[in-house]
Amino acid sequence: MSQITVEPLTFPETSGVNFGAIIHNADVEHLTDADFDVIRDALFNHQVIVFKNQSGTSPKAQFELTRRFDPAGTSYGHGKTIDAKRSILHPDLKTIPHQPQVQVIGNGFVPEYEGLKNAQLKHPHHKTFHVTTIPDEEDLDFTRFYRWHIDAALYGLAPPIVTTLLAVKVPDGRRQICRYDDGTGDELDVPLGTTAFVSGYSMYDILSEADKEFARTTKVEYAPHPYIWISKAKSRPTGLGMVSQGFEVPLNDLPPIEEDKIQVLPLCWRNPVTGKLALQVHPSPARKLHLADGTIIDDLEKVREIIYRLQRPGIAPKMVYAHDWEEGDFVLFHNRGLLHSVVGAFAEDEVRLFRQCNIAASHFPEGPESIAV
Numbered sequence: 001m002s003q004i005t006v007e008p009l010t011f012p013e014t015s016g017v018n019f020g021a022i023i024h025n026a027d028v029e030h031l032t033d034a035d036f037d038v039i040r041d042a043l044f045n046h047q048v049i050v051f052k053n054q055s056g057t058s059p060k061a062q063f064e065l066t067r068r069f070d071p072a073g074t075s076y077g078h079g080k081t082i083d084a085k086r087s088i089l090h091p092d093l094k095t096i097p098h099q100p101q102v103q104v105i106g107n108g109f110v111p112e113y114e115g116l117k118n119a120q121l122k123h124p125h126h127k128t129f130h131v132t133t134i135p136d137e138e139d140l141d142f143t144r145f146y147r148w149h150i151d152a153a154l155y156g157l158a159p160p161i162v163t164t165l166l167a168v169k170v171p172d173g174r175r176q177i178c179r180y181d182d183g184t185g186d187e188l189d190v191p192l193g194t195t196a197f198v199s200g201y202s203m204y205d206i207l208s209e210a211d212k213e214f215a216r217t218t219k220v221e222y223a224p225h226p227y228i229w230i231s232k233a234k235s236r237p238t239g240l241g242m243v244s245q246g247f248e249v250p251l252n253d254l255p256p257i258e259e260d261k262i263q264v265l266p267l268c269w270r271n272p273v274t275g276k277l278a279l280q281v282h283p284s285p286a287r288k289l290h291l292a293d294g295t296i297i298d299d300l301e302k303v304r305e306i307i308y309r310l311q312r313p314g315i316a317p318k319m320v321y322a323h324d325w326e327e328g329d330f331v332l333f334h335n336r337g338l339l340h341s342v343v344g345a346f347a348e349d350e351v352r353l354f355r356q357c358n359i360a361a362s363h364f365p366e367g368p369e370s371i372a373v
């Protein structure tokens with residue numbers, strides 16, 4: 001019998017957030033099979049689970065717990081990107097020498113951590129990715145969602161099931177206003193450097209019946225070498241997908257393309273425990289839509305408009321859970337049931353240190369086919 005208990009997060013009645021839980025009494029370094037069963041069940045029921053006061057968790061224990069969700073999966077979830085310098089994922093990651101599946105991310109200068117020396121970390125800033133930016137003079141008070149995404153290579157490797165994040169060092173206390181800047185006036189008060197989560201299940205549930213059917217029967221094709229393909233393109237100000245200005249790297253300028261690694265995935269992914277459908281699309285590297293009748297939409301602007309129309313309601317301010325990080329927070333999130341985004345703009349001397357781990361899965365997510373509709 002496990003002593004672990006699961007306490008769902010609670011939100012005001014006006015909130016549309018219906019996920020998240022705190023896990024109590026878990027010894028992450030020594031988890032029994034019964035403990036893990038409780039944790040696994042909690043992850044698939046609550047999508048984001050938080051273990052408090054876990055500063056002492058070793059990189060090894062972090063990796064072992066991450067791998068336990070899929071023991072057959074062993075490699076890093078984003079894959080070894082060929083031509084890493086051109087990839088948009090390149091600058092944000094550093095690896096722990098003795099546990100290379102665990103990355104260090106954050107902001108500021110770290111002289112030494114777990115064998116990593118003189119690490120200069122840089123929190124991603126929307127000005128390097130968005131088509132418009134918040135003026136410099138407002139940059140400490142206002143911010144944006146950097147990039148809504150799923151942690152996934154989307155080329156060759158299957159999307160990781162879970163991502164684990166340990167907050168080792170968190171600068172205190174400022175808050176910022178996260179602006180959508182899409183003409184809606186939407187904005188959200190957030191803790192500095194929050195990680196924002198939205199539920200793929202809610203994103204699906206709030207669609208019209210017609211859109212639900214479209215989402216259930218359509219597949220999305222991702223670009224080959226997706227993060228190089230979009231490396232010169234710019235994001236919408238909401239961080240939810242790209243604007244179409246023709247800046248995608250032409251396919252013949254990408255590294256050699258292996259056709260069998262190109263991914264065509266369902267728009268909706270089935271939860272292995274609840275059976276619910278999540279609208280799970282990584283909007284930035286999406287390139288084509290394959291409709292039920294065999295039509296392929298390859299007009300990139302149109303593809304992006306359709307995906308944006310389906311996803312935007314799901315990131316409305318009341319749908320967002322903005323985790324207020326405290327040092328020692330160990331968060332597991334269900335990468336196949338939600339979208340997440342880095343948020344915030346740090347000053348250069350604000351030191352933030354996190355450890356992240358995810359592992360490419362041994363299998364692809366299940367689509368909606370087996371669900372009676």
Ligand SMILES: [Fe+2]
Pocket residue numbers: 149150151340
């Ligand atoms: Fe991520």
